[in-house]
Amino acid sequence: MTDFISNxxxxxLIAFGVTFGASIFAGLGAIINDHPPLKTMLNVASSIKIWAVAVALGGTFTSFQVIEKGLLKGEFRSVIKQIIYILIALTxxxxxxxxIKMIQRSSKLWLE
Known part of the structure; x- marks a missing residue:
């Protein structure tokens, strides 16, 4: 059970870090390229979410293999675990x- 919780x-945290870190570094790149950093950060965060989930799960094919094996062999416990992993990574x-959206919204308060 502790392995499940630690996973x-x-x-x-991996999905969170990939999304947040990529957004921060995209914002730095936007500053260097003289583009609006907060807009760039929000665009990158929006588009990278699905990739962050794939990274957190260790690749999409392993998840699909576990789900397929669970459904075909009747191991529903592994299917439920995999679905929970996917939902947690999405969260x-x-x-x-x-x-990132909150940072963008609060920037409007800082400018006033």
Missing amino acids: LLYDF GANLAYSL
Whole structure:
């Protein structure tokens, strides 16, 4: 059970870190290229979420293989675990996207 919980934590934080980190570095690149950094950060965060989930799960094919094996061999416990891993990774990526959106919204307050 502790392996399951630690894997959930890893999946969440990896998906969060990929989304947030990519957005931050894209913002730095936008500053260097004289583009609007917050808009660039939001665009990158939006488009990279699905890739962050794939990275957190260790590649998409392993997840599909576990789900396929679980459905064909009747191992529904592994299918449920894999679905939970996917949902947790999605939550991490979406939370990072929401944080970037919050930073963009709060920038309007800082400018006033």
